[in-house]
Amino acid sequence: MKGMVSAPQPLAVDAGVKVLADGGNAVDAAVTAAFVQMVTTPRSCGVGGFGMMYIHTPESDTILDFHGKAGERVRPDMWEHEMLRENATGYGYTLRDQVNERGYGAVTTPGTVAGLYRAQSDFGTIPWRATLQPGIAVATGGFEVTHATAAAWKQIPTPETTPWITVAASPHEGGGELIANPHMARTFSALAEGGEEVFYRGDLAKAIADDMEKGGGFITLEDLNRYEVTVTSPLVSRYREYTVASNQPPGGGLTILQMLKILEGYNLSDMEHLSTEYVYTVSMAMKAAWTDRANLVGDPAFVEVPVEDLLCERRAAAWRRRIDAREKITIPRWRPQEPPSTTHISVVDQWRNVVGLTHSLGSGSDVITPGLGFMYNNCMNCFNPVPGHVNSIEPGKSRTTGMAPTLVKRGDAPVFSVGAPGGTRIVTGILHAILNVIDHGMSATEAIAAPRFDCQSDVIVAHSRIAPSVCEGVRAMGHEVHSLLDGYGGIASVHGIILDPETGTLDGGADPGSPGMAMAVI
Numbered sequence: 001m002k003g004m005v006s007a008p009q010p011l012a013v014d015a016g017v018k019v020l021a022d023g024g025n026a027v028d029a030a031v032t033a034a035f036v037q038m039v040t041t042p043r044s045c046g047v048g049g050f051g052m053m054y055i056h057t058p059e060s061d062t063i064l065d066f067h068g069k070a071g072e073r074v075r076p077d078m079w080e081h082e083m084l085r086e087n088a089t090g091y092g093y094t095l096r097d098q099v100n101e102r103g104y105g106a107v108t109t110p111g112t113v114a115g116l117y118r119a120q121s122d123f124g125t126i127p128w129r130a131t132l133q134p135g136i137a138v139a140t141g142g143f144e145v146t147h148a149t150a151a152a153w154k155q156i157p158t159p160e161t162t163p164w165i166t167v168a169a170s171p172h173e174g175g176g177e178l179i180a181n182p183h184m185a186r187t188f189s190a191l192a193e194g195g196e197e198v199f200y201r202g203d204l205a206k207a208i209a210d211d212m213e214k215g216g217g218f219i220t221l222e223d224l225n226r227y228e229v230t231v232t233s234p235l236v237s238r239y240r241e242y243t244v245a246s247n248q249p250p251g252g253g254l255t256i257l258q259m260l261k262i263l264e265g266y267n268l269s270d271m272e273h274l275s276t277e278y279v280y281t282v283s284m285a286m287k288a289a290w291t292d293r294a295n296l297v298g299d300p301a302f303v304e305v306p307v308e309d310l311l312c313e314r315r316a317a318a319w320r321r322r323i324d325a326r327e328k329i330t331i332p333r334w335r336p337q338e339p340p341s342t343t344h345i346s347v348v349d350q351w352r353n354v355v356g357l358t359h360s361l362g363s364g365s366d367v368i369t370p371g372l373g374f375m376y377n378n379c380m381n382c383f384n385p386v387p388g389h390v391n392s393i394e395p396g397k398s399r400t401t402g403m404a405p406t407l408v409k410r411g412d413a414p415v416f417s418v419g420a421p422g423g424t425r426i427v428t429g430i431l432h433a434i435l436n437v438i439d440h441g442m443s444a445t446e447a448i449a450a451p452r453f454d455c456q457s458d459v460i461v462a463h464s465r466i467a468p469s470v471c472e473g474v475r476a477m478g479h480e481v482h483s484l485l486d487g488y489g490g491i492a493s494v495h496g497i498i499l500d501p502e503t504g505t506l507d508g509g510a511d512p513g514s515p516g517m518a519m520a521v522i
Contacts, residue, residue: 001520004506005029006495007345008421008516011143012036015134016347019126020521026349027055027123028131030357031116033345035135038374039184040143043364044343044421047187047199048376050111050398051359052247054234054405055123056414058352061407062123063247065230066115067299067398068108068362068379071218076393079385092363092381100385104215106365106378108398109223115359117196118229123353132192139188139373142180146515150177183373200224204372211369218380223396230301234407237311239264240438243409250299252404252427254307258289259431261316262323268439274451274466276473282435283455283479286428287329288319290456294332298390299398305390326478331457342421344405346497348414348506350521354499356405356419358426402426408434413501416444420511422492428454429492433509437498444498444509444518452491455479463487489513 003026005016016033024032030053038046045051050068055061082095092101099105120128190198198204201224209221234245237257244260246253262285271278292315297305309315322329342360365378382399384391391400402424408416416437420429429452436447453462460481462471471481484490493514498507508518 001504001506001522002350003029003521004348004497004508004518005033005345006497006508006510006516006518007033007037008343008493008495008511008514009037009040010515010517011040011138012345013517013519016345017519017521018134020347020349024349025123025125025351026347026353026355027119028126029349030345030347030355031120031124031131032134033347034116034357034359035132035188036138037343037345037359039135039139039181041343042181042184042375044361045112045359046361046374047113047191048107048110048374049359049361050108050377050379051115051357052251052403052405053115053119053358054245054247054354054356054407054417054419055119056354056407056417057123061234061245063232063234064115064119065232065247065251066111066118067250067401068111068377069223069227070108070380070383070393070395070397070399071212071223072220072395073218074380074393074395076387078393080387083385093383093385095385100381100383101363101378102366104212104217104365104367106380107212107217107219107367107376108379109219109227110377111227111229112359113191113199114196114227114229118231128195129192132188136185136188136192139181139185142178145177145179181373183371185373187372187374200227207369207372215367217367235307235311237261239434241410242415242438243411244406244434245409246404246406248300249297249305249307250398250400252402252424253406254297254305254310255289255293255427256404256406256431256434258292258310258316259285259427260434261311261313262288262319263435265316265320268435273436273440274470276470276477279453279460279462279466279470279481280474280477280479281323282431283453283460283474284323284329285319286431286455287331288323291329291331293400296390297400299400302394302397303390328478342403342423342426344419344421344493344495346417346419346495346508348417348497348499352414352499354407354414354417354497356407356417358403358405358419358421360401360403360421404430406430406434408437410501414499415501416496416498418494418496420492420494424456425454425490425492428452428456429494433494433496444496444507446509448494448496448509449488449512451487453481454491461491463491
């Protein structure tokens with residue numbers, strides 16, 4: 001088997017598979033697929049967005065961090081008195097007039113172009129220009145809009161004539177239209193010729209900066225000029241006989257590793273999967289790690305994050321004692337929201353290079369520079385508007401995200417690449433998949449399709465496929481449970497690939513709550 005691609009967008013998966021079939025490597029396929037994702041789900045990701053990429057080769061493991069960064073015009077106290085509440089899941093803050101959610105003030109300096117260009121330059125084998133051609137073709141020739149995409153687009157107010165306007169005006173209930181985006185195609189063509197230079201220092205940079213100036217945004221041309229990708233090694237921790245590697249803050253990897261560290265003290269394989277005891281124990285581990293995240297985790301370029309302490313056995317044991325005593329754990333919140341955004345792609349190639357790429361617009365700012373055809377992120381929505389906290393606003397700072405492309409290894413051999421879109425619930429969605437593979441011996445499809453639950457507040461949110469009797473049992477143990485009413489979706493959209501290091505077999509899984517797929521290259 002020459003490789004595999006798993007992602008929520010079938011056209012993107014198909015484009016990535018073609019690259020692998022033609023002899024490209026995992027980075028070539030991931031970058032190519034990412035540009036197709038931007039065309040087909042332009043409210044989930046795009047060149048106006050941000051992301052993180054995990055790249056594993058036989059020689060190294062590398063994390064590329066290209067989060068959005070607050071513009072130089074922001075002030076730490078500018079929204080202090082606009083706060084209404086923090087959303088219950090920890091995804092974002094609600095301010096008066098949605099100044100941090102919609103419009104030019106919500107936008108941070110985009111990092112996606114820099115991140116993908118760095119990945120292709122350092123690890124790819126085909127020309128940068130070639131990675132954009134499938135995206136240009138889809139943007140030019142059009143694609144059939146799904147029901148879900150049409151529903152999202154119909155909600156978008158935009159002053160520009162774009163494909164979104166076409167769908168919004170359509171008499172159809174949603175889906176089925178063939179939609180092209182010539183403005184995005186022109187932007188991609190400029191990127192194909194000019195690389196990251198044109199986006200951060202050339203004609204596109206000037207157009208972006210001018211529009212931000214006119215719209216009252218915080219980003220300047222200098223912010224674009226100085227943008228740099230952060231290159232790090234992954235965070236690594238043990239879980240059972242496996243090594244789990246994920247991204248550094250401000251991403252969500254540290255929180256996943258802390259949850260696993262706490263849960264390592266329990267024999268989960270002896271618990272019935274999704275039993276009352278299982279749901280309660282895993283939920284409380286989630287809640288413990290989210291408590292530490294809320295208090296201690298921010299952009300490490302601005303705050304000191306106590307990584308070693310958060311992952312040490314002493315701290316994990318202390319949390320287990322509190323969980324076993326059924327002590328109430330309270331996550332600090334200013335008072336659920338799940339963004340319709342972000343996407344992920346997992347790729348394995350014939351040389352067993354592995355890529356996990358998560359990229360996003362946050363939940364989208366609704367801002368589109370006339371003629372460019374792409375929407376900007378709204379990353380300002382997840383900064384704490386009150387100064388003096390780990391995730392407070394500062395110029396050049398990245399806010400925390402749930403993004404966490406993660407690789408599970410046995411020894412040095414990769415065995416499970418997994419990631420997801422889904423706001424803060426990315427973390428818990430990935431956690432479930434890892435537990436299902438390691439503790440319950442599930443295949444990729446089983447691990448990803450199994451019912452999930454999430455706990456980031458005083459309520460456990462659970463898929464409706466978790467038995468009502470189990471939920472009643474958890475309530476009797478002292479914690480409220482609410483059903484999502486849906487059997488799939490709402491708790492991340494997990495995609496991943498299991499690798500058998502002995503046989504070379506690849507086993508892909510795509511979340512059934514999304515229209516995606518896992519596809520092999522034979």
